[in-house]
Amino acid sequence: MIISPPILKTPQGNASDEQWLASLMPFSSRGGFPIASRMAWHGGQHIEHTDTGAHGEPVRAIADGVVVYKRTPSPDADKKPLAYQGETDNGCVVIKHSTEIGEGPDGQIEYYSIYMHLKEVFVKNKQPVNRKDSLGSVGSCNGKNAIHLEIICDDANLKKIVGRSSGKLDISTDGRDKIIYGDMHFYLPPGTLFYASTASPQAPTGSGAPVHTSTVPLFVTMRFERGKCLLTTRQEDPQQESLYIELDQPLANSDDKYEYNLYSKAAALGDAFHIAPSAAYELLRFGRIINTENETPIAAGAVPHWHKVNYPGGQGWVDLNAAAIKKFSDADFPHWSGWSLIDDDPTPDSQCNSPALEKWIVGNSGKKLTADALAAALGDAKIQSRLSRAICKFPTEWEKGQIDTRYDWLKKKSDVLDEPMTEEMYGDFKAYVEALSFWEEASLDIPSTHWHLPPQTILMQFRDVEWLSPKEWEQLIPKNVIRKKGSHKSDKPAYWESPNASTPFIKNHYVSLNKTLSKFLIRKTIMRTACFLGNAIQETQWLSTTKEGNGNSPTLHNGWYGRGFLQLTNPNGNINGGNNNYYKYFLFCGKTPKTPPSQIELNWREEVATSSFHASNSAGAYWVWTAPPKENSNLYADEASTNYLKTIKTNKGIKNWYYSRSFAKCAASVNLPGQIQRDPPDNMNGLIDRHCAYINAIMVLQDNPEFSDGNFPKDFEYRRVK
Numbered sequence: 001m002i003i004s005p006p007i008l009k010t011p012q013g014n015a016s017d018e019q020w021l022a023s024l025m026p027f028s029s030r031g032g033f034p035i036a037s038r039m040a041w042h043g044g045q046h047i048e049h050t051d052t053g054a055h056g057e058p059v060r061a062i063a064d065g066v067v068v069y070k071r072t073p074s075p076d077a078d079k080k081p082l083a084y085q086g087e088t089d090n091g092c093v094v095i096k097h098s099t100e101i102g103e104g105p106d107g108q109i110e111y112y113s114i115y116m117h118l119k120e121v122f123v124k125n126k127q128p129v130n131r132k133d134s135l136g137s138v139g140s141c142n143g144k145n146a147i148h149l150e151i152i153c154d155d156a157n158l159k160k161i162v163g164r165s166s167g168k169l170d171i172s173t174d175g176r177d178k179i180i181y182g183d184m185h186f187y188l189p190p191g192t193l194f195y196a197s198t199a200s201p202q203a204p205t206g207s208g209a210p211v212h213t214s215t216v217p218l219f220v221t222m223r224f225e226r227g228k229c230l231l232t233t234r235q236e237d238p239q240q241e242s243l244y245i246e247l248d249q250p251l252a253n254s255d256d257k258y259e260y261n262l263y264s265k266a267a268a269l270g271d272a273f274h275i276a277p278s279a280a281y282e283l284l285r286f287g288r289i290i291n292t293e294n295e296t297p298i299a300a301g302a303v304p305h306w307h308k309v310n311y312p313g314g315q316g317w318v319d320l321n322a323a324a325i326k327k328f329s330d331a332d333f334p335h336w337s338g339w340s341l342i343d344d345d346p347t348p349d350s351q352c353n354s355p356a357l358e359k360w361i362v363g364n365s366g367k368k369l370t371a372d373a374l375a376a377a378l379g380d381a382k383i384q385s386r387l388s389r390a391i392c393k394f395p396t397e398w399e400k401g402q403i404d405t406r407y408d409w410l411k412k413k414s415d416v417l418d419e420p421m422t423e424e425m426y427g428d429f430k431a432y433v434e435a436l437s438f439w440e441e442a443s444l445d446i447p448s449t450h451w452h453l454p455p456q457t458i459l460m461q462f463r464d465v466e467w468l469s470p471k472e473w474e475q476l477i478p479k480n481v482i483r484k485k486g487s488h489k490s491d492k493p494a495y496w497e498s499p500n501a502s503t504p505f506i507k508n509h510y511v512s513l514n515k516t517l518s519k520f521l522i523r524k525t526i527m528r529t530a531c532f533l534g535n536a537i538q539e540t541q542w543l544s545t546t547k548e549g550n551g552n553s554p555t556l557h558n559g560w561y562g563r564g565f566l567q568l569t570n571p572n573g574n575i576n577g578g579n580n581n582y583y584k585y586f587l588f589c590g591k592t593p594k595t596p597p598s599q600i601e602l603n604w605r606e607e608v609a610t611s612s613f614h615a616s617n618s619a620g621a622y623w624v625w626t627a628p629p630k631e632n633s634n635l636y637a638d639e640a641s642t643n644y645l646k647t648i649k650t651n652k653g654i655k656n657w658y659y660s661r662s663f664a665k666c667a668a669s670v671n672l673p674g675q676i677q678r679d680p681p682d683n684m685n686g687l688i689d690r691h692c693a694y695i696n697a698i699m700v701l702q703d704n705p706e707f708s709d710g711n712f713p714k715d716f717e718y719r720r721v722k
Contacts, residue, residue, distance in 0.1 A: 044150030056137025081431035086143020091118030102179030175328030182330025194316025276590025534694025565619035
């Protein structure tokens with residue numbers, strides 16, 4: 001899944017992705033989610049922006065999809081009924097999105113995005129759109145420059161997205177392993193032991209007697225961030241049920257390059273407990289084995305996973321693989337992270353009569369919910385935070401035939417209404433809602449009572465999904481490339497070409513590729529992903545083969561030619577000399593290769609090309625392993641870099657390409673490690689070809705890529721995939 005906000009502006013300074021998204025979609029107490037004024041349900045979020053210049057701010061598709069409804073805006077936005085409380089545009093677009101968030105049928109989801117208050121609409125019904133395509137321009141709502149964004153789904157897709165249909169996450173068993181992304185989480189039940197220290201990461205138990213035994217449930221979140229491993233502990237707030245508080249500041253592992261060194265840590269753990277380092281890597285990365293079809297499962301408690309974390313009143317070392325500890329990821333929408341499913345409003349009207357949400361607002365005070373209390377609550381940062389992670393089920397506000405059923409309460413006196421509406425006032429309001437409604441006309445394939453997802457936080461959540469659909473993988477193959485055989489310094493001519501996309505190849509391998517990108521923390525950032533793909537897509541001849549030269553030269557390197565997505569080679573087949581990447585990978589998989597190679601080793605060699613798992617897993621392992629002068633390639637991708645414009649003569653005339661220093665380091669780490677520190681790498685194979693794939697990946701994956709000459713690269717075209 002790839003997803004963006006509907007308004008795209010360049011981040012300012014060093015703002016994080018979360019800060020940038022919040023600045024584009026600020027929370028508003030008026031038009032906020034899921035409650036607006038008068039305690040009314042509000043299915044989306046108003047996003048206010050001030051247009052500058054002659055044209056309105058573009059409103060963009062948040063993801064690939066198909067337009068299933070569009071309404072051309074009325075020219076009478078400044079007249080009643082639309083000008084109910086100020087000028088209001090009623091341009092509308094609805095997109096149906098079909099994508100993937102993980103493996104198998106449960107990973108295939110559908111949802112809708114609704115864009116209201118557009119003053120222009122540029123798309124047609126049934127038109128396929130790609131993420132970031134302009135749908136229209138920002139209009140007005142009640143006299144303010146704003147749009148309304150709504151994201152909705154039905155019961156079946158909510159269960160796929162969240163992993164459950166109601167209540168809190170089940171902590172009696174591990175979370176999902178076919179759909180896993182983002183931060184890892186660990187439930188530590190009462191009775192969990194904490195130690196003052198541990199002799200080593202491979203120590204089966206802590207040193208000495210425990211310094212603490214927990215008496216309350218604790219929840220530890222593990223986050224990897226630019227080499228660091230950060231651990232945050234939460235417990236339920238003793239003063240407020242179902243609200244979880246952090247215990248002190250997150251603890252960073254003492255090794256500042258912990259993440260970059262996971263390969264060596266996994267190797268040491270594998271040696272100590274006689275398990276495959278590849279499996280140990282998953283334990284350190286996910287807290288458990290994810291590739292259960294290919295890795296030998298590690299029983300809870302059998303191999304330690306030590307980290308220092310906070311507990312109430314102190315800090316201590318805990319084995320996160322202890323038998324009683326359960327493992328989860330952000331894909332499980334943990335309730336201790338604030339996620340709630342709200343489906344307890346028994347009334348058919350649009351007034352929010354959810355006991356759960358009312359309790360959030362008035363707390364345990366026993367006070368009545370009044371208009372003043374509601375206004376104060378919606379302005380409270382803590383309540384805003386809780387509401388921002390509430391996924392709520394209630395009827396749409398856009399169904400014309402149900403207006404009286406939904407809004408008749410506005411004519412009745414209540415604690416949350418300053419004054420009930422008169423019949424005349426209600427008539428104006430009803431006409432206004434009718435002018436905005438579209439539900440019957442759109443005939444969407446979803447019930448009128450459905451789940452509403454909090455726009456800002458669900459976008460942030462979905463941006464952490466580490467899974468790309470086959471369609472998205474196909475988009476990652478450049479539409480046009482500059483291919484130059486051999487080195488960028490050679491006299492051989494360069495060719496401007498248009499590679500074909502091999503859909504069957506992608507469908508055969510995308511599951512393993514997605515797992516690899518997640519396992520080796522490549523999908524953690526867009527830059528890491530683009531740097532990996534810039535190499536893997538070029539080395540596999542634009543995602544068409546896992547054999548060097550498609551295997552047409554079987555005696556090349558004595559049969560040890562390149563295989564897999566980063567083309568492992570081993571000319572000698574000898575673990576003790578020369579290029580021994582194959583043998584190093586065999587050891588990573590827990591195998592014991594012998595020299596000279598027998599038929600067993602030759603069979604393993606073939607699996608690097610013929611097995612989708614090994615073709616991908618070998619590439620991920622090679623990407624992160626260290627062998628001087630090479631370091632974990634994620635480290636190079638994390639370095640700040642500019643994409644500099646270059647030109648080259650081709651068979652189609654002078655063409656443009658872009659050079660990135662950090663990507664060049666990644667490319668050298670794959671193809672010519674001895675040249676990593678040379679700028680540019682000297683006589684490296686396919687440097688320009690790789691940059692073409694890298695820039696395409698940046699354009700597909702990133703929201704606002706920057707280049708030395710602007711925000712859109714010269715000679716670039718997207719590969720449009722229907």
